[in-house]
Amino acid sequence: MKWHEVSISTDKANEDQLSFFLGEIAGGVSVEHSLALLKADIKDFDDKYRLDASSLPASGIRLLAYFDESGNIEERMAQITAFIDSSSLKNKDDIKISRQIIDETDWENEWKKYFHSFRVSDKFVIVPSWEMDDYEFSPGDSLIKLDPGMAFGTGDHPTTAMCLKFIEQVVKPEDKIIDVGTGSGILSIGAHLMGAQQLKATDIDELSIRVAMENFVLNHCADDILLETGDLLKSEGDQHDIIIANILAHIIEDMAADAFSHLNPGGSFIASGIIVKKKDAVIRRMENAGFTIIEVMEDSGWISILAQKA
Template sequence: MQWIEITITTTEDASDAICEMLSQIGADGIAVSDPYEIARIIEDPDSLAYADEGYIESLGSDVTVKAYFAEFDDGVRLGPKNEEYVDPNGVGMIYGNIADKTMPAKNALKLIEDKLAEIGQFLPVGRGLTGHRYVQDKDWENEWKKDYTSFEISDRVLICPSWEEAEVKEGQIVVKLDPGSAFGTGTHETTSMCAEILDKLIKPEDKILDLGTGSGILAIICDKLGAGHVEAVDIDRLAVDVAEDNCRNNDCADIDCYTGELKDAKNSDYTLIVANIIADIIAAIAPDVPARLAPGGKFVCSGIINTKKDKVEAALAAAGFTILEKHEKNDWMAYICTLEN
């Protein structure tokens, strides 16, 4: 067996979708080098990070995603790592499942190029697949870790990989999360905006639904910030499995993780529903959210590219929501909404 490292040169907007696609087709590890995130950390006045003059400019504008697949004598290993997720029809999987377990390397590369083209229909993927190479076991073991380190996602929340012991400030909570799952680790603007909002909103009496939970990061943040009851739901069974593992790893086993959509939510009196998904889905579900909120409850939605903000704002208004706050980072929007009286 050997490891094949596949390099994709993309944009910040598309990097999360590409990571999720790679995970779903069977990547054993994923590493992301995002110059925008590095720049934000260095330029943060509260950060202790330092860089020589000109370093940030030298990073360029491309986001590099590296995915690692195991190659055996009969080909590159693809497909879910658990038989529970094998579904030739791709039901519940955003980018479709892969039924074949192995295929020649050139076919695997072609598959990835095809998947990138699909993503390119709604997000700018940049240059796409730019190369591949073979790496030794020991090289891969450390390669995927070196670009991911602790960072503050909000005033009180520190995201930390499992292999690192971070310095924790007084009053901070730590969320242990590794990048390999590709269902969201907090580095994207949409997730960080949600975290910042939750940091200010969460109260002990809150009953929260994290809709489209992915890695479970937002549900875990809610739980650690003291919310009384937290549910995490996702249409993807693999995401729910990842979220459950992350909840256990963070001593948040009381979070109720389950597979489903908004219609499958277990309660109709949530004080807060958070949805970090995509604009079209937020617009589509907006009419159904009010029936799930308690009086005075809030709806926090993110994952909205600014070119679709008018569509989302119109859908929220039609559903009876008033937007209390608008948050923006780069090209992404997040809203705090409540129902009109």
């Protein structure tokens, strides 16, 4: 299968607006940061990545949006141009757009060049499948084997890492858990490694469902996690002890009331994907829904929240 890859080079300040828009119209979206930005944002960067700087944007960011070659790419390009023209993006005149056709295996194999094993918490260690033979185990390690593909959630992003720390802190074997917007499935795998026996993972994106299942198989937990296509909690009929959502701030706000209603008394809501400037608004919405805020973690401009249904 081939894809149209549309590349947009721009300022980091435009990342949220463009990522959200492209996520609505594209079959997949990735963001590449310049080496300087990466080193500023990621702790222990040199231990986790061995990057060729020539493959990265010289400055700012580059967004890569992927469209099925069978679709109308001219229509999509027109949508992108119209969005940029009508939006409040910074330094519009400096935005550069290009496109090319690529094979699917081009982006699937890129991870093997850049993604390496690293420790994300006291217990969890992220290990790409292609490095399993070289990893040196330590007593007590809980290894998450990962082939992330295009789906979000490799464990190096602060939002994912903070979620795993909360999972390490609160998950018990008897808990009934749902991972909303599972992405690569990393958080469900983490909960399974903590002994959880009743796990459901959902995502609205079919690519994420495919990648998550591949990672569940890789971690020998595919039979233990119910994987479904779902739009947040809108069609959820069960009650849970823990709800995990590593998504975006405005979506966390929108689903706060549903999360409260689908939790058992004393249940936990692990919410992440929230930029610092949205912290107060998200906490206010969660408290209005009835939650008690137990703990807030912050890392590199992002926050994660552990809340409880009283």
